Amino acid sequence: MPKHFLMCRPEYFTVEYAINPWMHPETSTDRDLAIRQWEGLTSVYQSLGHQVSLIDPVEGLPDMVFAANGALVVGGRVYGARFAYPQRSAEGPAYLRWFTENGFPVKEPAHVNEGEGDFLTLDDVILAGTGFRTNLSAHQEAQEFTGRPVISLTLVDPRFYHLDTALFPIDGRNVAYYPAAFSEGSREVLARLFPDAVLATDADAEVLGLNAVSDGTHVVINAEAGDLQLELKRRGYEPIPVDLSELRKAGGGPKCCTLEIRGEN
Ligand code: ARG
Numbered sequence: 001m002p003k004h005f006l007m008c009r010p011e012y013f014t015v016e017y018a019i020n021p022w023m024h025p026e027t028s029t030d031r032d033l034a035i036r037q038w039e040g041l042t043s044v045y046q047s048l049g050h051q052v053s054l055i056d057p058v059e060g061l062p063d064m065v066f067a068a069n070g071a072l073v074v075g076g077r078v079y080g081a082r083f084a085y086p087q088r089s090a091e092g093p094a095y096l097r098w099f100t101e102n103g104f105p106v107k108e109p110a111h112v113n114e115g116e117g118d119f120l121t122l123d124d125v126i127l128a129g130t131g132f133r134t135n136l137s138a139h140q141e142a143q144e145f146t147g148r149p150v151i152s153l154t155l156v157d158p159r160f161y162h163l164d165t166a167l168f169p170i171d172g173r174n175v176a177y178y179p180a181a182f183s184e185g186s187r188e189v190l191a192r193l194f195p196d197a198v199l200a201t202d203a204d205a206e207v208l209g210l211n212a213v214s215d216g217t218h219v220v221i222n223a224e225a226g227d228l229q230l231e232l233k234r235r236g237y238e239p240i241p242v243d244l245s246e247l248r249k250a251g252g253g254p255k256c257c258t259l260e261i262r263g264e265n
Contacts, residue, residue, distance in 0.1 A: 003215055004051045006098070006259040007042060010034045010065035011057040015250050019085045020132075020161045022251030034246040038065065041220070041242050041254055048218055048240070053261070055098045063088050066252045067259040068116040068164060070095030071106075074126070074146045076264040078106040081115040084133045095259075107145050113138035116259055117162035123172030124149070125193075129163025131155035131183075153190070154183040164211055164255045170198065170237065171216040176228065178205040198235070204228040211253030220254050 013034040015023050042052050057064050070091060072079040078099045081092045095115075099106050113119070118134035119142060120127045126146065128139040131154045143150040153163060157180060160166040166181035167190075176198035179187050190197065200210055209225025219232050223241035232239050244253055 001215070002049045002051060003045075004053065004261040004263070005045055006053050006055055006067050006070070006261055007038075007257055008055045008057050008064050008067045008070075010038050010247065012059050012062050013065055013247070013250070014062045016062060017087050019087060020251040021159050022248065024249070027249060029249055030246055034065070037242075037244050037246050038257060041244065041257060044220055044240055044242055045258075048215065048220075050215065053102075055095065058090070058094055061088070061091055061094070063250060063252075064091050064094070065247065066117070066250070066256040067095075068256050069114040069162075070259050071099065071115045072113075072119040072121075072126075072142060072146070073099075073104070073259070073261045074121055074148060075262065076104065077145070078104045079113075079115075079119075079142055079145050080106055080109050082109045082112050082138075083114060084112050109138060109141060111135045111138035111141050113142070114162060117164050117256065119150075120163055120167065120169055120175075121148070121260075121262065122169050122175070126150045127163060127167065127169075127175070128152050129155050129166075132158065132161035151189065151193070153186040155181055156183050157181045160205065160210075161251070162256075165208060165251070165253075166205070166210050168210055168212045168214060168255060170214050170219065170232070170235075174198075176200055176210060176212070176232070178202075178210050181205065198228070198231050200225075201227045208248055208251075208253035211255040213255050213258050222248075222253050
């Protein structure tokens, strides 16, 4: 099944503030390299038959390349983002405007949430992260809006500040995750829901290997996540390694750059 992704070219990419432990404003960044790596990711999606739509980057919003944070789109309906940090707050309205202009019904959120960074949609449930960015009250709001059961998971390690840095759906029914990123209770919930999950190693997590995008067959994943790629292969998936090392300086990987536009099914 081809997917539809919204992405934002890292035209104004830089690391000029630090809102997660990956970000070091004193380290230099190479915008052209970031653009080349991002273009590599978009062409991987296109070569796999997925559709890529683009939102115009906005000057002064260096993290806007991380489209996943822009909204949660389920059943053709858009639940907008409301960012936790002022440095990114203008991105929420920018993404909502794109969806409005493209004919989608949108909901302005009342509660702080960072879109698909913290909401990951499976066939029957939406997994939702909290602890660093998205508020628990937004999980309830998203459940009311989407009509899908939302399962709250608590993140405890600041390096894995969004759910999509610690877990990804391999298909509509199973996930890969890094257990140490979650509270004890959340680990129990994950073990109960996904007894057959792929468990990532420290080494996989430390290169943002969990920030991957699967279409159920191919898994677009940071090239450095070696153990995870081996395990995915062993289970019959096809890992497609990508190099997003420049964007990792802002704490982002392939999934962060990718907002899935889910239609009405
Ligand atoms: N610098 C960005 C931030 O800290 C990175 C966002 C990564 N996005 C994601 N979906 N995890 O907000």
